[in-house]
Amino acid sequence: MSERKPRIVFTFVEAGLGHIMPITAVYDAFVKKYGDQCEVVKTYFYQDKKDPNMKYVEDEFIKEVKLHNAKKGRGALQFALMGLFGSRFSMRYLMEKRYHRGLAPSIEYLQSLDADLIFSTHFSTLYYAAAAREKGLIDSDIVAYCPDPVIGRQWDNRVDLIGLSSSVGKQKAERTRFKKGQVVEIPFLIREAVKDYDKDKAFYRKELGIPQDNFTVLLADGAYGAGKLRDTVIKLLKSKEKMTIIAVCGRNENLYKEFCGLKAPENITFMPFGFTDKMLLLSACCDLFVGKAGASNLAEPCYFGAPQIITFCATPIEKWISRHYTHFVKSAIQISDVNKAVEKIEEWIKHPDKMQPYKDACVSQHRTDGPIQLADILWNRLSQKQK
Secondary structure: OOOOOOEEEEEEOOOOOOOHHHHHHHHHHHHHHHOOOOEEEEEEOOOOOOOHHHHHHHHHHHHHHHHHHHOOOHHHHHHHHHHHHOHHHHHHHHHHHHOHHHHHHHHHHHHHHOOOEEEEOOHHHHHHHHHHHHOOOOOOEEEEEOOOOOOOOOOOOOOOEEEEOOHHHHHHHHHOOOOOOOEEEOOOOOOHHHHHOOOOHHHHHHHHOOOOOOEEEEEEOOOOOOOOHHHHHHHHOOOOOOEEEEEEOOOOHHHHHHHHOOOOOOOEEEEEEOOOOOHHHHHHHOOEEEEEOOHHHHHHHHHOOOOEEEEEOOOHHHHHHHHHHHHHHOOEEEOOOHHHHHHHHHHHHHOHHHHHHHHHHHHHHOOOOHHHHHHHHHHHHHHHHHO
């Protein structure tokens, strides 16, 4: 009998696209470089087994993301409680009590996957893997990537290695819950497909059928189109400035229908989108991004040289992301008041030179090597596991 190839499992979890996009980037890079040397398993973890108890957990995560957007302070309260009770107790309560229905089938599913290495970009699959290994039910290496610039308390420190895009966040993690060498700094896992968009903005505007010379604003508030997207668009549509407004509603179908029914004035071209696979195209054509402080939400426009105005932070995590881009990358400003955000947009339309420092700051983020760096790390660990 031939020796079994090493097996790596990539666990995809939908709870906003902030976890899906980074894991897609490293999965694609890994398959391209090492896919013929090992067995690569891609699983939409809570869906593929068709277990209603597992799907319940993912549905609850999605519901929670929406509640964070709708109810101010909910996320902050949850993080404060985690600080009070500690990470291990809080996560045990969350995953084994609050979402107890999914615990047994999720761990059984991990056992059935028989992985040499389990990779996650969501804290829940990391927790299951760590708990299963601690009980001796699996013997997998466990690697994760935190899409946020700071590792929150929800990330289990029983992980073998966790990637992070911020050196400041790495230092903080190693001062608190993680050991030195347990956290590795890796450029943000932006999709390799960004390299296909190498033309100028006018080219992609022509492809979309919108004016090539208009100041173009891209607005998005994550996969569920919550936050301040509606208010910002309504206010922008009253502007006297010449511009193109692209509004991405994600899975918020009611908002998309409402936007489709709006009539823009002659000075404005208005193009609403629902859930779309064109985010890279839209990011490549815009002059400015406006919206929620999601990790991929900001990373992709920034890659294409578009400054960002952050109007909404639903959780402490998003406040960390906002601070990362406003204070360290310096490609963004945060303006929570919609009226003031619109005033700033109009100011930059009139005086584009005032955007230049933010555009210059975007250059530091023009990197696509994060996924391949992490793919190499995963392969090295997988190879060592087989020896």
